[in-house]
Amino acid sequence: MAEITANYLVQDSLELFSLPDIYFQLREMINSPRFSMNDIALVIAKDPALSARVLKIGNSAFYGDQARIDTISRAVAVMGNENLRHLVFATTIVNSFNKIPNDLMDMTAFWLRSLNCAVIAQLLAKKSAVLHCERLFLAGLLHDIGSLILYAKLPGKSLQVLLAADHKRYLVADLEQEIIGFTHADVGAELIKLWGLPDSLSEAVLYYLTPEKALMHKLDAHLLFLATRLTDSIQQNKSVPEILAEVSDETLSIVRLGESQIAEVIKQADKEFEQMFELIAIDKRFH
Incomplete structure (x- = not known):
């Protein structure tokens, strides 16, 4: 085969x-x-x-x-x-994606995290004075979309990955590469291309885990990388200095944001997330 x-x-x-x-x-x-x-x-x-x-x-x-x-x-x-x-x-x-079985993934939790990342990504882009920053909202919403295809099409191998990662998100991509042969970022980028969405979006998703490899849309990839880090770190109740200690100088230099600006984004994200959650009402889709 x-x-x-x-x-x-x-x-x-x-x-x-x-x-x-x-x-x-x-x-x-x-x-x-x-x-x-x-x-x-x-x-x-x-x-x-x-x-x-x-x-x-x-x-x-x-x-x-x-x-x-x-x-x-x-x-x-x-x-x-x-x-x-x-x-x-x-x-x-x-x-x-409302037909994905909940066996491997709590779909409400998946979309809530993705939506939170979308809000943060757009706010970071605004703070960084990016033109048409709404594209980062969609990048944040879709950054993990490849995982859903892996769960649907390769459930056995996906379960292997999840068990080996043991709830440590930072281990998932390397385990996917080892067990499946490619990552959820690879799959997400391919899906975005086939949907006919912009190249900036597919490249940001493809390289959100390794933004230094991005070619044409490096800023978008670094913003999305930072947004995913903030999303997960906020859930772990980490402080802004703790979060930034885990982010490379290259990322902070490219996005042109300091500690106080990122703290403002986190504060604003709480309010905007609640509003966007009300708009989309994700939790009512999967019960």
């Missing part, structure tokens, strides 16, 4: 993990000045689940006290392009 590669595994998974047409349609419309809020609302209205979520968000405390919103177009106008883009990206991607 021929050796399985990351590309082969993803090609074999596309039917199971394809994104719906509405994702690509709305992405194009949100990014183009040719389409009005009404045009976007008409497309959203074709998807009852997305319509209900947009209306719920438009009427949520996130947007303050205001008259009740009862039309999709009004909700879209209130949300604005950036929040709508986040909602569409996150909702469609989370829904595409």
